[in-house]
Amino acid sequence: MDNGKIDKLIINSPYEEPKYYWEYNRETRSFTKKEGRRPAGYIVATPGAKAIDDPGIFKPLHLVNMIRERVKDWRAREYPGITGITKRLLEHWYNLEERDYRRFFFCQLDAIETLIWLTEGPDADKVGIVIPSDKGPFTRLCSKMATGSGKTIVMSMLIAWQIINKVTYPQDPRFSKYIFVVAPGLTVKSRLQVLKPEGKNNYYDEFNVVPSGLIDKLRQGKVIIRNWHALNWDTDEQLAKKRSVDKRGAKSDEAYVREVLGEIASARKIVVINDEAHHAWRVPAESKIRGIKKEDIEEATKWIGGLDRIHKAREILTCYDFTATPFAPTGKKSTEEALFDWIVSDFSLNDAIESGLVKTPRVVIRDDVLPDAKTYKSKLYHIYQHVKDDLNRKAEENEPLPDLVKNGYYLLGKDWVETLNKWKEVGFKTPPVMITVANRTETAARVKYTFDHNGIKIDELCEPDRTLHIDSKVLEEAESKEEAVSINETEEEEEDNETEQKLSKKDFAELLRQKVDTVGQVGKPGEQIQSVISVGMLSEGWDAKTVTHIMGLRAFTSRLLCEQVVGRGLRRTSYELNPETGFYDPEYVNIFGVPFTFLPHESPEGPPRVPQPKTEIKPVDEKIQHEITWPNVIRIEHSYRPQLKLDIDNVKTLILDASETATLAEMAPTIQGKPDVTQIKTVDLEGLGLKYRWQKITFETARDIFDRMQPDWQGNREYLLAQVIRIVEKFLASNKVQIEPPLFNRDDLRRRILFTLNMTAIVQHIWESIRFENTEKIEPVFDTEKPIRSTGDMRSWYTAKPCEFTKKSHINFCVYDSTWEASESFELDRNPNVESWVKNDHLGFQIPYIYNGIVHKYYPDFIVKLKTGDFLVLEIKGEETEKDKTKRNFLDEWVRAVNEHGGFGKWKWAVSRHPGDVGGIRSKSVIN
Numbered sequence: 001m002d003n004g005k006i007d008k009l010i011i012n013s014p015y016e017e018p019k020y021y022w023e024y025n026r027e028t029r030s031f032t033k034k035e036g037r038r039p040a041g042y043i044v045a046t047p048g049a050k051a052i053d054d055p056g057i058f059k060p061l062h063l064v065n066m067i068r069e070r071v072k073d074w075r076a077r078e079y080p081g082i083t084g085i086t087k088r089l090l091e092h093w094y095n096l097e098e099r100d101y102r103r104f105f106f107c108q109l110d111a112i113e114t115l116i117w118l119t120e121g122p123d124a125d126k127v128g129i130v131i132p133s134d135k136g137p138f139t140r141l142c143s144k145m146a147t148g149s150g151k152t153i154v155m156s157m158l159i160a161w162q163i164i165n166k167v168t169y170p171q172d173p174r175f176s177k178y179i180f181v182v183a184p185g186l187t188v189k190s191r192l193q194v195l196k197p198e199g200k201n202n203y204y205d206e207f208n209v210v211p212s213g214l215i216d217k218l219r220q221g222k223v224i225i226r227n228w229h230a231l232n233w234d235t236d237e238q239l240a241k242k243r244s245v246d247k248r249g250a251k252s253d254e255a256y257v258r259e260v261l262g263e264i265a266s267a268r269k270i271v272v273i274n275d276e277a278h279h280a281w282r283v284p285a286e287s288k289i290r291g292i293k294k295e296d297i298e299e300a301t302k303w304i305g306g307l308d309r310i311h312k313a314r315e316i317l318t319c320y321d322f323t324a325t326p327f328a329p330t331g332k333k334s335t336e337e338a339l340f341d342w343i344v345s346d347f348s349l350n351d352a353i354e355s356g357l358v359k360t361p362r363v364v365i366r367d368d369v370l371p372d373a374k375t376y377k378s379k380l381y382h383i384y385q386h387v388k389d390d391l392n393r394k395a396e397e398n399e400p401l402p403d404l405v406k407n408g409y410y411l412l413g414k415d416w417v418e419t420l421n422k423w424k425e426v427g428f429k430t431p432p433v434m435i436t437v438a439n440r441t442e443t444a445a446r447v448k449y450t451f452d453h454n455g456i457k458i459d460e461l462c463e464p465d466r467t468l469h470i471d472s473k474v475l476e477e478a479e480s481k482e483e484a485v486s487i488n489e490t491e492e493e494e495e496d497n498e499t500e501q502k503l504s505k506k507d508f509a510e511l512l513r514q515k516v517d518t519v520g521q522v523g524k525p526g527e528q529i530q531s532v533i534s535v536g537m538l539s540e541g542w543d544a545k546t547v548t549h550i551m552g553l554r555a556f557t558s559r560l561l562c563e564q565v566v567g568r569g570l571r572r573t574s575y576e577l578n579p580e581t582g583f584y585d586p587e588y589v590n591i592f593g594v595p596f597t598f599l600p601h602e603s604p605e606g607p608p609r610v611p612q613p614k615t616e617i618k619p620v621d622e623k624i625q626h627e628i629t630w631p632n633v634i635r636i637e638h639s640y641r642p643q644l645k646l647d648i649d650n651v652k653t654l655i656l657d658a659s660e661t662a663t664l665a666e667m668a669p670t671i672q673g674k675p676d677v678t679q680i681k682t683v684d685l686e687g688l689g690l691k692y693r694w695q696k697i698t699f700e701t702a703r704d705i706f707d708r709m710q711p712d713w714q715g716n717r718e719y720l721l722a723q724v725i726r727i728v729e730k731f732l733a734s735n736k737v738q739i740e741p742p743l744f745n746r747d748d749l750r751r752r753i754l755f756t757l758n759m760t761a762i763v764q765h766i767w768e769s770i771r772f773e774n775t776e777k778i779e780p781v782f783d784t785e786k787p788i789r790s791t792g793d794m795r796s797w798y799t800a801k802p803c804e805f806t807k808k809s810h811i812n813f814c815v816y817d818s819t820w821e822a823s824e825s826f827e828l829d830r831n832p833n834v835e836s837w838v839k840n841d842h843l844g845f846q847i848p849y850i851y852n853g854i855v856h857k858y859y860p861d862f863i864v865k866l867k868t869g870d871f872l873v874l875e876i877k878g879e880e881t882e883k884d885k886t887k888r889n890f891l892d893e894w895v896r897a898v899n900e901h902g903g904f905g906k907w908k909w910a911v912s913r914h915p916g917d918v919g920g921i922r923s924k925s926v927i928n
Contacts, residue, residue: 009669009679010356010583014105017072021354038354040064040346042339061339063131064346070125071110071117081122083172085165085214090116092211093157102207105357107347108150111143112157114345115320119174132341134282136304138311142277142321142343146352147567151322155181155273156195156203158320160210162271163197163221176317177221178267180310182228182303184276187517189227191543192275196223222264228279230260231306257313260306269317272307277321280304281328281340324349325563349563349570356584358570360669362681363591364411380408380665383593384439384555390855391438391553393848394634394783397445398453398707399855400760403661406456407757408551408592411665413458415590415683416549420460420530430520431466431530432548437565437594439554444469444535447553451531453707457692457700457756467531468515520546545571552593562594590667590681615803617842618796619810626810626836628863629790630845630871631904632783636897639777642715644723646770648734652882654765656739658750661757689753694732697755702728704763705770724770731766764850772889780897789845791838809838820876821861823915828864831918836865849890851883858887860909873909874918880911 011033012018021038022031041060074080079090090113093104118126118141134140145151159179166175183189194203197218204210210218233256251259258265274280280303310316326340352358364380379386387402400406412434419432438444448469449455454462511525518524519532526544547569556562569589578585619627664684692700702725713720731737732755739754755762782788791810803813804822807829814825821839828837840859847858862874873891877884888911895907912918 008581008583008586009360010354010586012355013582014107014355014357014584015103017106017110018351018355021350037068038348038351040068040348061343061346063129064343067114067117067129067344068110070121070129071114074117074121074125075113079116081125082116082120083165083169085168086116086120086161088211088214089157089161089164093209098208098211104153104207105150105355107145107351107355107357108154108157110347111145111151111154111345112161115141115143115158116161118344119318131344134340134342136282137308138272138316138319140319140321140340140342142323142326142340144326144343144346144348145322145324146347146349146358146570147324148358148571149324149347149352150357151275151324152192152194153203153207153209155192155275155320155322156207156209158273159195159197159221159223160204160214160218164210164214164217167217167220173269176267176269176271178264178270179221179223179273180261180264180270181223181225181273181275182231182280182307183225184228184279186227187513188275189225190517192225195225197221222267224262224264226260228303228306232302233306233309253309253313256306256309260310261314268314270310270314272310272316272319274303274319274321275323277323277340278325278327280307280321324567349567352570356586357572359572359587359589361566361570361591362588362667362669363594364665365668365680378662378665379404380411380592380662382552382556382595383408384553388439388555389857391443392440393442393855393857395442395446395855396635397442397449398711399446400455400704400763401446401450402855403758403760405553406450406760407662409450409456410458410685410688410757411662411683412549412551412590412592413456413461414685414687417458417460419548429522430527430546433519433529433544433546434461434531434549434551435547435568436531436533436551437554438533438535441535443553444533447533451533455704457688461531463530466528467533468519468526468529470516470532470534471512519544543571544568545573547571548589550589550591550594552591556595565594566591586669588669614798614800615813616796616798617794617803617811617813617815619792619794620812623806623810623812624792626808626838627791628810628836628838628865628871629788629904630863631780631898631901632786632789633780633894633898634783635781635848636893637779637781638712638771638775639779640709640713640771640774641776642719644720644727644770644774646727646731646766646773648730648736650773651731651736651765651769653735654737654762656737656754656758656761658739658741658754661754663750663753663757685753685757686749688756689749692752692756694752697752697759698725698728698732700756701732701759701763701766704759705767708763708767709770727770728766737762768850772893778893778897778900780894780901789843791843793844794842797842808834808836810836811838814839815841820915824862824874824876824912824918827918828862833867834864835867835869838863847887847891847894849887851886858890860891870906870908871904873907874912875909876912 009022011020011022018037020033020035023034024031039058039060041058043058079087082090092098093109093112096103118129118131131139131141143151143154145154162175162179163177165172166177169175179195181192181195183192193199194201194206196202197204197215204215204218233251261267261270264270282304283297283301307316307319321340321342326343328338328340349358353360364378383404384391387404390402391405401409416432416434423432436444436447438447448467451462451467452464456462514524515526515529516532518526519529521527550566550569552565556565566589569591572584572587574587575584577583663686664682667681667683669679702721705724705728706721709724710717710720737755739751786793794811799815801815801817802822803815804825805812806814806825809829814821816822816825825837825839828834839862843863845860845863847860849856849858860873860875862876864872864874866872873895875888875891888909891909895909898904898907
């Protein structure tokens with residue numbers, strides 16, 4: 001038990017109070033099985049800690065732990081103080097003869113008992129229990145329940161308890177028979193219809209929540225379920241902006257309440273239930289919180305503000321919050337969220353894992369390449385950190401994904417295929433699902449394009465009809481509706497894609513919502529979806545049970561984000577107890593790119609550091625004559641000569657570093673955010689080398705180059721492909737691709753695997769060589785939103801770095817990063833050949849370039865306008881690396897493209913290799 005090894009991760013019955021929990025030991029990096037129930041609390045990082053396996057500091061939820069012990073004692077004393085109806089309900093919920101196969105989980109009973117105790121428990125039991133307010137006018141109580149622990153059933157128990165007690169004891173002010181449920185979107189609202197006693201398939205009947213003799217009393221209550229969008233209202237200012245002929249002004253509270261509450265508009269003392277209540281936080285008076293989107297603030301304002309108006313007009317008896325992640329933004333620099341103060345019960349994700357209620361997250365812990373230099377973790381652990389320049393830009397959908405991302409998809413995809421085959425063997429009718437959570441629309445489009453065009457050489461995964469690319473704006477529009485749009489019927493013989501093209505925007509949005517909502521459900525629109533690609537978070541209520549793999553391609557700056565993303569894949573496929581153990585058997589979700597051990601940081605205690613004096617950096621009107629503008633080029637298109645050629649002797653050698661290409665990864669289950677290294681699963685790609693022979697590698701490489709070239713190709717497509725295949729064959733047969741260490745060159749299988757996994761780099765290398773040698777004309781493509789940028793666009797910013805006043809720059813000060821820059825700026829200010837200049841700092845002047853198959857952003861040091869009217873892009877550089885040479889090639893191409901386009905003056909570029917040579921740089925510059 002105490003040997004540090006987790007023999008069985010699931011150590012508790014879901015139907016009993018947890019008896020054990022796993023505790024992580026940092027020194028031994030092992031787990032100890034502790035007796036008792038895990039204390040309620042959360043973990044923050046150790047102040048100043050940098051290690052990725054920092055055990056953190058446990059912060060107990062004192063109020064929850066205190067309430068938990070008193071409820072346990074109250075339960076043991078058979079619930080003194082409760083009404084006869086409540087006693088009958090509790091007996092019914094615990095009666096195993098009534099439960100059959102619909103037995104309630106312990107966490108569900110614990111949550112409802114806590115709420116009952118706070119209302120009906122003896123006052124003597126509650127001495128010292130003070131529930132903090134959210135600083136609003138009505139009482140809020142939050143039940144924190146992990147994803148998959150069944151909070152909708154708890155809501156049904158809560159509703160039954162409230163309504164039946166009120167109908168039976170109409171004079172008891174503690175209860176209400178009017179329930180107002182607020183949902184975060186249409187999908188959740190639709191799911192919550194099971195809370196209506198009169199509804200079809202309601203939970204009261206399906207889960208035997210109410211004894212048969214009390215059903216009639218339950219139906220005397222009223223449950224209204226609305227989307228939070230229904231709480232929206234227009235202020236006088238907003239109405240004035242609409243310029244409507246209706247001059248009646250904003251609705252009064254009375255009119256507002258009648259519209260929102262509908263059938264219960266005349267009722268008083270209403271019970272409110274907030275589902276996914278982490279959206280419902282009270283916005284500070286200044287309504288500005290660092291790092292929080294305007295849309296999120298508006299949602300929170302309307303949600304809570306609407307409830308305030310309801311309380312003012314009708315009075316809210318109690319507001320019950322349910323969520324797995326009850327965090328609210330605080331605006332603190334150290335962390336962007338803090339737990340709700342009014343949490344009264346907690347069943348955490350760790351509790352759910354140890355009770356088998358959810359799948360166990362399994363993260364990559366190491367692979368066979370060099371790890372991250374700072375954390376010593378596999379780069380697949382938090383992929384975005386290593387490719388953020390490439391992913392965080394406006395890229396075309398056909399631009400290749402970084403090799404690290406594709407490498408991750410190969411390994412995760414290989415494991416997905418194994419899962420698919422196992423599911424088929426046991427007769428599963430729906431496929432396992434891989435989720436990709438991307439950082440922006442362009443990244444999601446690139447992932448979709450890659451899958452659709454077999455950019456990942458796993459045929460089973462690359463099926464366009466089974467890949468669902470979620471347009472977040474379209475989905476949000478559908479989710480904001482109160483009722484589902486009725487989609488117009490089409491002829492059955494029409495193809496699905498033709499049908500979707502004929503749909504109206506509203507119908508298309510609703511079809512997308514239905515597909516997302518029914519992933520993995522037999523006979524529904526999302527039945528055969530196997531890959532879901534989303535920007536940001538998937539909507540709440542998305543409870544697909546078939547998710548087995550998750551790829552994170554975004555920044556993860558908080559534990560909240562990690563838990564929300566991972567939570568989308570935690571619902572189990574099976575809820576059958578193992579008859580031998582009495583526990584659920586474990587199910588897993590495999591994760592790349594989501595750093596699940598992230599710990600939020602708290603601000604250090606003690607007096608704050610003395611701030612350094614800071615200087616404001618900004619463009620100044622009195623030096624407007626020194627404003628510099630430049631074209632905002634996002635890419636450069638090429639026109640090629642019809643007869644392609646490539647002098648292999650002039651092509652530089654491509655080095656493939658085997659230590660940078662993962663062919664094997666080890667994954668381990670996590671508990672408390674820490675991996676259990678005693679239960680490792682290995683994924684390797686040896687089968688990829690057996691599948692991809694040299695002929696196939698040649699064709700796939702040629703096809704990818706062809707895909708990149710054909711948009712700009714003016715001639716016959718077949719002729720282009722034939723030429724590209726010939727060039728690729730010649731290149732691969734040469735010695736222009738070398739693998740380090742050289743030992744790998746002798747192993748044909750390993751060589752083929754590395755060529756396949758590094759195909760993006762090989763394609764880029766050959767394509768670059770073809771492009772530079774065969775381009776007849778280049779054409780810059782400008783940003784449509786901002787085709788021209790200027791020094792006047794700079795937003796003011798502050799710095800404590802050394803800086804000095806400038807004479808010939810539109811920016812008031814030049815900030816120095818080195819003494820060399822100080823010397824250069826002094827010379828530029830006094831040089832008679834210089835009209836104006838600016839340091840490229842916070843300006844956004846960038847040159848995209850590709851190195852080793854990854855797109856990077858290059859920020860030249862200075863832009864100089866000469867007395868002649870010419871513009872000079874000036875870079876200061878000592879020793880030059882291969883990467884620097886690549887940057888210069890792309891800068892040269894940028895300059896040529898801008899000059900050939902015309903309209904922006906003549907541009908040049910130059911490199912200063914010594915602090916003293918800038919004075920004569922004009923004569924040494926490269927002019928195109």
